[in-house]
Amino acid sequence: MSFEIERRFLVCQDVRHFCRHGDRIVQGYISFDNGSGGQKARVRIRNDQAFLTIKGERRGLIRPEFERAVPFSWASVLLSRLPPETLIRKTRYEVGFAGMTWEIDVFDGRNSGLVVAEIELEHAEQEFELPDWVGAEVTFDERYGNSSLAVRPVSTWPAAA
Known part of the structure; x- marks a missing residue:
């Protein structure tokens, strides 16, 4: 089993000028423990590949993660x-920035308008430079976890006062 160490940020500027070639992702949750941050099982199709991912409970920035490729037809x-x-x-x-790779997710459907940037780290104390677009x-x-967005999309959130 491996571990995921990531930080997530809202994108605060238009990033379309450097987001040219992206991967289409469709994913769904077949098991998750809402509210407690517990284990979640996800099926994802990314372009023409499919994956099953099981994520454990987060401890600080670190959470256990098991991921395997699965047949596309099964997914x-x-x-x-x-x-x-x-x-x-x-x-x-x-997107590369200051020697690191950032993943920018532009959501569709009921989460349309949401743009999140995340960065995977090698260890929880790793320092990195923030781009001005985060x-x-x-x-x-x-609320911004994908499993939460699956059941409580941003389109259902109350408008900010």
């Missing part, structure tokens, strides 16, 4: 059996 059938409104649809762009950090804000 397609499984996703087709999930409620369509719970599927996460997004385009992911990889804003508020949402690493620990459960």
